[in-house]
Amino acid sequence: MKVMPASEFSLKREVEYGSPEQNEAVQRIIEEVRQDGDAALRRFAQQFDGVNVGDLRVSSAEIEAAYQQVDEDFLTAIREASVNIRRFHEKQMRTSWMDLQGDGSILGQVIRPLRRVGLYVPGGKAAYPSSVLMNAIPAQVAGVPEIVMVTPPATAGVEGIDPHILVAAAEAGVKEIYRVGGAQAVAALAYGTESIPAADKIVGPGNIYVALAKRYVFGAVDIDSIAGPSEIVVLADGSADPAYVAADLLSQAEHDEMASAILITPSEDLANAVRTEVELQLQALPRREIAAQSIRDYGAILTVSSLEEGVDAVNRLAPEHLEILVADPFQYLSRIENAGAVFLGPYSSEPVGDYFAGPNHVLPTNGTARFSSPLNVDDFLKKSSVIYYSKEALLRDGEKIMTLARHEGLEAHARAIEIRLEKEGNRNGQ
Template sequence: MRELDSCQNDFQSALDALLAFEEEANANVNHVVEEILSHVKLRGDDAVVEYTCRFDRMSAESMKDLKVPREKLQEAFDSLSSGEQEALHVAAQRIRDYHSKQVQDSWQYQEADGTILGQKVTPLDRVGIYVPGGKAAYPSSVLMNAIPAKVAGVGEIIMTVPTPGGDLNPLVLAAAAVAGVDQVFTIGGAQAVGALAYGTGSVPRVDKIVGPGNIYVATAKRIVFGAVGIDMIAGPSEICVVCDGKTNPDWIAMDLFSQAEHDQDAQSILISPDAEFLEAVKASVKKLLPGMERKDIIDASLSSRGALIKVQDMDEAVEVVNKIAPEHLELSVANPDSLLPSIRHAGAIFMGRYTAEALGDYCAGPNHVLPTSGTARFSSPLGVYDFQKRSSIIHFSAQGASQVGRTASVLARGEGLTAHAMSAEYRIKDD
């Protein structure tokens, strides 16, 4: 792991270098994705089946072979142990309870002359959720993407999940049953994004696509945006821990591991004013790493993008956090509430020594789909609001149209838009 000190003359440039990350622009990836999307748009189901067989080692003859019957979802849930069933239900209920607080209602108000203004909030008709597959199975992603959509009132949820070699994790299907997913297709990659964005004979066209994926999925989402809505372009996982030096160093080391084990490009950063504590955590990392199942990935991640940052005090720690704008922020300190008002940029904030980021990944309640790569400066976690759209309501009374029409007329003529002005002027009453 890199070691930085805020007292160093080159600290800001070193921090910039640490945070700099761009997946290599790959012209070949763009070309491949554009070709796949164009074929899916033109040939529909046939193209989806062809690409799925090629990339995921499947032997499907038609889309019927790639659609999971709804009864299979419940069968998958029934096949789980009682402990797994309980875990899914508890996580789902906590996620549902949290997101129910986010529901936005329509509203109106009436002005003195009888004019009514307001906003109509409407759920999306149909949403596609992309669930990663291949290296690992992510039932938590099913819950985090589908449940807010259901809470928002989305009419239909279409789920796609790649199953290389035909291997489909029963926990993923069970999570789809618990979350109320309507249709499931075992397709992935750019062809799944294309199918959701454009529609095929079997896969309905959706209004929005949510969920993370690999570079092919991210590239496809970027290209289809505009034809369909998307949630965000997700980068590698990130965790930033601020600690006052009083938390068990083994806990902190494992918190850093929890994101590093995702991917060698994941980023784990610890910030503390306590130099001895940073050394203790470094020792814990060395001690605990050999026993980790994904030690090679963790080691690669920490070596290339991990860091221990020594700051002068907690005020400076907060400054560094706001510069990083991390996906996950742990405030592992005695009084996290004292720091909270100064935190401006973070996807999710985990308060106190006992709040491991891993709890947020699965069952705390708030969404684990979070802005990465510094986009927490302007972006927010996935939520119910991502599955609702807003329409303005404008209903002028005769008196209001006459009065406001005068203002509109002046502004329209100032812009040289005569028809706009006259449209308003026709409704102005003579005094």
């Protein structure tokens, strides 16, 4: 890992807008799905996955059979994780409210869940049951009545879906599942087909084609985000264990070649020890080639004169994951302005949050923690303002409302108030 002063470092990664060819391919796929519906989904399943799809929808029998294909340890872990995730997100739930004014007016806000949410789950070589839980459970807590999942077949030429994905979906309360992936699945969720009704929002990670498709359909439906490569920053002092730091950096580096893993420390001894540990631990990783390229291209050890300077560097980077491995981590928590998730102390390793603790692991990337938040229950709720103005309030405020409307050149707005004042005989104090 390269070592440099934090003041000289800048994490520069191109935002994935895709090549012109990729964008053109995504637009073509989406338009074909809009025009041909299920027939297009089957064509693309054959073209991209090598699968002749019969029923697009996964049957209840397939979901039941999946339980026989996973071991008890997995089932126990996924159930306990589900409980933790649900408990955490239940604390985020909001309620509608009404405020009765002294003049009889009522102002308020009605909060309702979205009607239908589509969850995209990667398939093929990647299978992430934890992401199923993280996307589905907040929607369920919010009260979304229809949660639908789309995911491609597990392997080319086979209609089946990874049983761990199906079990995770069932444990999260998802019963409507379709064997379709890629940009075509996003198009189906956005616009609907004969078999798949359109959704109001699409959430979940995917490859570049899925990301481009989500961006393309945004506006017709809502989306969660366009996720970038994974990131971790570890802010550590000399008290940190170099083996822990190295292991946590590599836990993100193994995601993909563009993931970034950064240590920020005022301790030169720790910096040197971590660099040695990273090289040592890399050798034993099954995904060492991916992790090594990530460390080489986007990893760094940044030296600072003090932890205060380190905090400034953290806020500048606005990382997806931040670990604070210092003698008194809570002392620095209030100073962190930009981070998707903050892990405090040596036993709060980042995978604790990825899989089990309860907070959501769908986090802002590419510095967007400056203005955005982890996926949460609010993402599946919509709010309507409620206004009940009493006669007394309108008579009192009518002239001021008309003044503002006419100042903006909107005479019909003003007259909608004026006609009421005149009918009540109270224009100009009459």
